[in-house]
Amino acid sequence: MWPRLLRHSAAQFGRGPTHEMPHFPNSELFTLTYGALVTQLCKDYENDEEVNKQLDKMGYNIGVRLIEDFLARSTIGRCQDFRETADVIAKVAFKMYLGITPSVTNWSPAGDEFSLILENNPLADFVELPDNHNTLIYSNLLCGVLRGALEMVQMAVDVKFAQDTLRGDNVTEIRMKFIKRIEENLPAGEE
Protein backbone atom coordinates (compact mmCIF):
# COMPACT_ATOMS: atom_id res chain seq x y z
CA MET A 1 0.00 0.00 0.00
CA TRP A 2 2.72 2.43 0.98
CA PRO A 3 4.54 2.64 -2.35
CA ARG A 4 1.25 2.96 -4.26
CA LEU A 5 -0.34 5.59 -2.06
CA LEU A 6 2.65 7.88 -1.97
CA ARG A 7 4.67 7.87 -5.12
CA HIS A 8 7.38 10.31 -4.36
CA SER A 9 9.27 11.49 -7.31
CA ALA A 10 12.94 11.02 -6.54
CA ALA A 11 13.80 13.94 -8.78
CA GLN A 12 11.69 16.30 -6.71
CA PHE A 13 13.32 15.51 -3.39
CA GLY A 14 16.18 17.70 -2.43
CA ARG A 15 14.80 20.58 -4.47
CA GLY A 16 14.06 22.31 -1.19
CA PRO A 17 10.67 23.16 0.27
CA THR A 18 8.13 24.60 -2.18
CA HIS A 19 6.92 26.93 0.57
CA GLU A 20 8.41 28.36 3.68
CA MET A 21 7.46 26.30 6.71
CA PRO A 22 8.08 28.27 9.83
CA HIS A 23 9.70 26.51 12.80
CA PHE A 24 9.91 23.19 11.01
CA PRO A 25 13.37 21.81 10.34
CA ASN A 26 12.37 19.82 7.27
CA SER A 27 9.11 20.20 5.41
CA GLU A 28 9.59 16.87 3.66
CA LEU A 29 9.61 15.16 7.03
CA PHE A 30 6.29 16.83 7.77
CA THR A 31 4.79 15.70 4.46
CA LEU A 32 6.09 12.17 4.94
CA THR A 33 4.80 12.01 8.51
CA TYR A 34 1.35 13.05 7.39
CA GLY A 35 1.49 10.55 4.55
CA ALA A 36 2.46 7.77 6.90
CA LEU A 37 -0.48 8.70 9.12
CA VAL A 38 -2.99 8.56 6.26
CA THR A 39 -1.50 5.32 4.97
CA GLN A 40 -1.78 3.71 8.38
CA LEU A 41 -5.40 4.86 8.73
CA CYS A 42 -6.19 3.35 5.32
CA LYS A 43 -4.69 0.06 6.45
CA ASP A 44 -6.59 0.15 9.74
CA TYR A 45 -9.99 1.13 8.39
CA GLU A 46 -9.93 -0.17 4.77
CA ASN A 47 -12.76 2.22 3.93
CA ASP A 48 -12.28 5.76 2.59
CA GLU A 49 -15.33 7.19 4.36
CA GLU A 50 -14.11 5.92 7.70
CA VAL A 51 -10.62 7.29 7.11
CA ASN A 52 -12.11 10.67 6.23
CA LYS A 53 -14.04 10.62 9.48
CA GLN A 54 -10.97 9.68 11.51
CA LEU A 55 -8.91 12.42 9.89
CA ASP A 56 -11.62 14.91 10.72
CA LYS A 57 -11.75 13.71 14.33
CA MET A 58 -7.99 13.87 14.74
CA GLY A 59 -7.99 17.29 13.16
CA TYR A 60 -10.66 18.43 15.60
CA ASN A 61 -8.58 17.31 18.58
CA ILE A 62 -5.59 19.14 17.17
CA GLY A 63 -7.64 22.25 16.44
CA VAL A 64 -9.02 22.68 19.96
CA ARG A 65 -5.47 22.91 21.26
CA LEU A 66 -3.87 24.63 18.31
CA ILE A 67 -6.14 27.63 18.78
CA GLU A 68 -4.53 28.33 22.16
CA ASP A 69 -1.08 28.28 20.62
CA PHE A 70 -2.35 30.53 17.85
CA LEU A 71 -3.87 33.02 20.30
CA ALA A 72 -0.72 33.01 22.40
CA ARG A 73 1.61 33.59 19.46
CA SER A 74 -0.38 35.92 17.28
CA THR A 75 -1.80 38.16 20.05
CA ILE A 76 -4.78 38.76 17.82
CA GLY A 77 -7.93 39.60 19.73
CA ARG A 78 -11.48 38.63 18.89
CA CYS A 79 -12.56 39.07 15.30
CA GLN A 80 -15.50 41.39 14.77
CA ASP A 81 -17.21 39.35 12.07
CA PHE A 82 -16.88 36.33 9.82
CA ARG A 83 -15.04 38.32 7.14
CA GLU A 84 -12.33 39.29 9.59
CA THR A 85 -12.18 35.68 10.74
CA ALA A 86 -11.63 34.55 7.15
CA ASP A 87 -8.78 37.01 6.70
CA VAL A 88 -7.11 35.99 9.93
CA ILE A 89 -7.39 32.31 9.02
CA ALA A 90 -5.91 32.81 5.56
CA LYS A 91 -3.28 35.45 6.23
CA VAL A 92 -2.14 34.68 9.77
CA ALA A 93 -3.01 31.13 10.75
CA PHE A 94 -2.23 29.34 7.50
CA LYS A 95 0.97 31.34 7.18
CA MET A 96 2.01 30.56 10.72
CA TYR A 97 1.41 26.84 10.59
CA LEU A 98 1.76 25.79 6.97
CA GLY A 99 3.73 28.62 5.45
CA ILE A 100 1.12 29.31 2.76
CA THR A 101 -1.43 32.08 2.30
CA PRO A 102 -4.61 30.85 0.64
CA SER A 103 -6.87 33.41 -0.97
CA VAL A 104 -10.33 34.13 0.39
CA THR A 105 -12.99 34.14 -2.35
CA ASN A 106 -16.51 33.13 -3.36
CA TRP A 107 -18.35 34.83 -0.54
CA SER A 108 -22.01 33.89 -0.35
CA PRO A 109 -24.44 36.85 -0.59
CA ALA A 110 -25.32 36.46 3.07
CA GLY A 111 -21.64 36.65 4.03
CA ASP A 112 -21.79 33.35 5.88
CA GLU A 113 -19.83 31.16 3.49
CA PHE A 114 -16.48 31.55 1.75
CA SER A 115 -13.76 29.55 0.05
CA LEU A 116 -10.08 29.26 0.74
CA ILE A 117 -8.16 28.58 -2.44
CA LEU A 118 -4.84 26.86 -1.84
CA GLU A 119 -2.32 27.11 -4.66
CA ASN A 120 -0.29 24.38 -3.06
CA ASN A 121 -0.86 22.11 -0.13
CA PRO A 122 2.12 21.16 2.06
CA LEU A 123 0.33 18.11 3.40
CA ALA A 124 0.00 16.65 -0.07
CA ASP A 125 3.34 17.53 -1.64
CA PHE A 126 4.36 14.84 -4.13
CA VAL A 127 1.29 12.72 -3.30
CA GLU A 128 -0.73 10.87 -5.92
CA LEU A 129 -3.86 9.01 -4.94
CA PRO A 130 -4.16 5.52 -6.36
CA ASP A 131 -7.36 4.67 -8.29
CA ASN A 132 -8.94 2.60 -5.57
CA HIS A 133 -9.02 5.59 -3.19
CA ASN A 134 -10.97 8.14 -5.15
CA THR A 135 -13.31 9.03 -2.28
CA LEU A 136 -10.45 9.62 0.12
CA ILE A 137 -10.17 13.23 1.26
CA TYR A 138 -6.45 13.12 1.85
CA SER A 139 -6.10 16.44 3.68
CA ASN A 140 -9.30 16.11 5.69
CA LEU A 141 -7.29 16.69 8.86
CA LEU A 142 -7.31 20.38 7.92
CA CYS A 143 -11.11 20.51 8.00
CA GLY A 144 -11.15 19.08 11.51
CA VAL A 145 -8.45 21.50 12.68
CA LEU A 146 -10.39 24.51 11.41
CA ARG A 147 -13.65 23.25 12.88
CA GLY A 148 -12.10 22.52 16.30
CA ALA A 149 -10.17 25.76 16.49
CA LEU A 150 -13.17 27.92 15.59
CA GLU A 151 -15.39 26.07 18.03
CA MET A 152 -13.07 27.18 20.84
CA VAL A 153 -13.68 30.78 19.85
CA GLN A 154 -17.43 30.32 19.92
CA MET A 155 -18.07 29.72 16.21
CA ALA A 156 -19.76 26.60 14.89
CA VAL A 157 -18.67 26.09 11.31
CA ASP A 158 -18.93 23.49 8.62
CA VAL A 159 -15.68 22.90 6.71
CA LYS A 160 -15.17 20.72 3.69
CA PHE A 161 -13.07 20.32 0.59
CA ALA A 162 -14.90 21.51 -2.50
CA GLN A 163 -12.01 20.85 -4.86
CA ASP A 164 -8.78 18.93 -4.48
CA THR A 165 -5.80 18.82 -6.82
CA LEU A 166 -5.24 15.25 -5.69
CA ARG A 167 -8.55 14.33 -7.27
CA GLY A 168 -7.88 16.03 -10.54
CA ASP A 169 -9.18 19.55 -9.90
CA ASN A 170 -7.11 22.60 -10.81
CA VAL A 171 -6.96 24.03 -7.34
CA THR A 172 -7.59 22.91 -3.82
CA GLU A 173 -10.63 24.67 -2.40
CA ILE A 174 -11.84 24.52 1.19
CA ARG A 175 -15.39 25.76 1.69
CA MET A 176 -16.21 27.20 5.12
CA LYS A 177 -19.74 27.89 6.27
CA PHE A 178 -20.74 29.73 9.42
CA ILE A 179 -23.48 27.85 11.24
CA LYS A 180 -24.00 29.72 14.47
CA ARG A 181 -22.42 31.49 17.38
CA ILE A 182 -21.85 29.24 20.37
CA GLU A 183 -23.12 31.05 23.43
CA GLU A 184 -21.24 31.00 26.67
CA ASN A 185 -22.80 28.74 29.28
CA LEU A 186 -23.23 29.54 32.91
CA PRO A 187 -21.88 26.76 35.08
CA ALA A 188 -24.49 24.26 36.21
CA GLY A 189 -26.40 25.24 39.29
CA GLU A 190 -26.38 28.98 38.65
CA GLU A 191 -29.55 30.84 37.76
Add this chain to the structure above:
Amino acid sequence: MTVHNLYIFDPNGNCLFYNEWNRKKQAGISKEEEFKLMYGMLFSIRSFVSKMSPLDMKDGFLSFQTSKYRLHYYETPSGLKFVMNTDLSVSNARETLQHVYSNLYVELIVKNPVCTSTQTLDSELFSSRLDSFIKSLPYYSPRAA
Protein backbone atom coordinates in the same frame (compact mmCIF):
# COMPACT_ATOMS: atom_id res chain seq x y z
CA MET B 1 4.16 44.83 46.90
CA THR B 2 2.75 41.44 46.42
CA VAL B 3 0.66 38.91 44.59
CA HIS B 4 -2.02 37.35 46.78
CA ASN B 5 -3.46 34.58 44.64
CA LEU B 6 -4.27 33.40 41.11
CA TYR B 7 -7.23 31.54 39.63
CA ILE B 8 -7.55 30.01 36.17
CA PHE B 9 -11.03 29.14 34.87
CA ASP B 10 -12.00 27.26 31.73
CA PRO B 11 -14.83 28.48 29.44
CA ASN B 12 -17.35 26.37 31.36
CA GLY B 13 -16.57 27.85 34.74
CA ASN B 14 -14.48 25.02 36.13
CA CYS B 15 -11.56 26.23 38.15
CA LEU B 16 -8.52 24.64 36.55
CA PHE B 17 -5.94 26.06 38.85
CA TYR B 18 -5.68 28.02 42.06
CA ASN B 19 -2.67 29.02 44.09
CA GLU B 20 -2.07 31.55 46.81
CA TRP B 21 1.11 33.20 47.89
CA ASN B 22 0.12 35.73 50.42
CA ARG B 23 -3.43 35.45 51.60
CA LYS B 24 -4.03 36.59 55.17
CA LYS B 25 -7.77 36.06 55.23
CA GLN B 26 -9.83 33.22 53.79
CA ALA B 27 -13.32 33.66 52.38
CA GLY B 28 -15.00 31.55 55.04
CA ILE B 29 -16.57 29.20 52.49
CA SER B 30 -15.31 26.01 50.89
CA LYS B 31 -12.89 26.30 48.00
CA GLU B 32 -15.53 24.93 45.65
CA GLU B 33 -18.00 27.59 46.69
CA GLU B 34 -15.35 30.23 46.44
CA PHE B 35 -14.55 29.28 42.85
CA LYS B 36 -18.22 29.30 41.92
CA LEU B 37 -18.66 32.67 43.56
CA MET B 38 -15.64 34.09 41.76
CA TYR B 39 -16.74 32.78 38.39
CA GLY B 40 -20.32 33.89 38.86
CA MET B 41 -19.19 37.36 39.83
CA LEU B 42 -16.93 37.61 36.78
CA PHE B 43 -19.67 36.44 34.48
CA SER B 44 -22.11 39.02 35.87
CA ILE B 45 -19.65 41.85 35.90
CA ARG B 46 -18.57 41.23 32.33
CA SER B 47 -22.09 41.28 31.07
CA PHE B 48 -22.86 44.35 33.20
CA VAL B 49 -19.84 46.20 31.88
CA SER B 50 -20.69 45.49 28.28
CA LYS B 51 -24.33 46.40 28.70
CA MET B 52 -23.68 49.68 30.51
CA SER B 53 -20.72 50.78 28.46
CA PRO B 54 -21.31 54.28 27.06
CA LEU B 55 -18.96 53.50 24.14
CA ASP B 56 -18.21 50.49 21.99
CA MET B 57 -16.31 48.13 24.17
CA LYS B 58 -12.86 46.90 23.37
CA ASP B 59 -11.50 44.72 26.14
CA GLY B 60 -14.34 44.87 28.60
CA PHE B 61 -13.80 44.27 32.26
CA LEU B 62 -10.16 44.60 33.29
CA SER B 63 -9.89 45.02 37.05
CA PHE B 64 -11.51 46.28 40.20
CA GLN B 65 -9.96 47.62 43.37
CA THR B 66 -10.81 48.02 47.00
CA SER B 67 -8.90 49.94 49.65
CA LYS B 68 -6.69 46.90 50.21
CA TYR B 69 -6.34 44.90 46.99
CA ARG B 70 -6.86 44.92 43.26
CA LEU B 71 -8.32 42.09 41.24
CA HIS B 72 -6.93 41.78 37.71
CA TYR B 73 -8.76 39.90 34.98
CA TYR B 74 -7.60 38.58 31.64
CA GLU B 75 -9.72 36.52 29.26
CA THR B 76 -8.53 34.88 26.07
CA PRO B 77 -10.75 34.73 22.99
CA SER B 78 -10.95 30.99 23.68
CA GLY B 79 -12.76 31.66 26.93
CA LEU B 80 -9.95 30.92 29.35
CA LYS B 81 -10.04 33.29 32.33
CA PHE B 82 -7.13 34.38 34.47
CA VAL B 83 -7.77 36.21 37.74
CA MET B 84 -5.06 37.58 39.97
CA ASN B 85 -5.36 39.50 43.21
CA THR B 86 -2.51 41.81 44.07
CA ASP B 87 -2.03 44.70 46.42
CA LEU B 88 -2.68 48.22 45.25
CA SER B 89 0.86 48.94 44.10
CA VAL B 90 0.25 46.85 40.99
CA SER B 91 -1.82 48.91 38.60
CA ASN B 92 -1.75 46.73 35.53
CA ALA B 93 -1.13 43.01 35.54
CA ARG B 94 -2.46 42.34 32.05
CA GLU B 95 0.96 41.59 30.64
CA THR B 96 1.74 39.29 33.52
CA LEU B 97 -1.43 37.33 32.94
CA GLN B 98 -0.77 37.24 29.21
CA HIS B 99 2.64 35.80 29.96
CA VAL B 100 1.10 33.16 32.21
CA TYR B 101 -1.20 32.23 29.33
CA SER B 102 1.24 32.32 26.40
CA ASN B 103 4.39 31.06 27.98
CA LEU B 104 3.17 28.80 30.75
CA TYR B 105 -0.35 27.57 30.06
CA VAL B 106 -0.01 27.12 26.30
CA GLU B 107 3.49 25.68 26.44
CA LEU B 108 3.05 23.35 29.40
CA ILE B 109 -0.63 22.41 29.42
CA VAL B 110 -2.05 22.81 25.93
CA LYS B 111 0.95 21.19 24.32
CA ASN B 112 0.97 18.32 26.77
CA PRO B 113 -1.22 15.51 25.39
CA VAL B 114 -1.63 14.05 28.85
CA CYS B 115 -3.23 17.17 30.29
CA THR B 116 -6.92 17.38 29.55
CA SER B 117 -7.83 20.96 30.23
CA THR B 118 -11.35 20.25 31.41
CA GLN B 119 -10.31 19.17 34.86
CA THR B 120 -8.01 20.60 37.49
CA LEU B 121 -4.56 20.96 36.05
CA ASP B 122 -2.35 18.22 37.29
CA SER B 123 1.02 19.34 36.08
CA GLU B 124 3.76 19.77 38.62
CA LEU B 125 5.92 21.41 36.03
CA PHE B 126 3.25 24.03 35.44
CA SER B 127 2.81 24.69 39.17
CA SER B 128 6.50 25.05 39.82
CA ARG B 129 7.20 27.19 36.75
CA LEU B 130 4.27 29.41 37.60
CA ASP B 131 5.49 29.69 41.16
CA SER B 132 8.98 30.72 40.03
CA PHE B 133 7.53 33.17 37.57
CA ILE B 134 5.30 34.84 40.15
CA LYS B 135 8.14 35.04 42.63
CA SER B 136 10.35 36.61 40.00
CA LEU B 137 7.93 39.43 39.29
CA PRO B 138 9.33 42.84 40.18
CA TYR B 139 6.30 43.57 42.28
CA TYR B 140 6.33 40.38 44.28
CA SER B 141 7.58 40.21 47.82
CA PRO B 142 6.69 37.72 50.56
CA ARG B 143 5.05 40.43 52.68
CA ALA B 144 2.20 42.66 51.63
CA ALA B 145 2.98 46.37 51.36
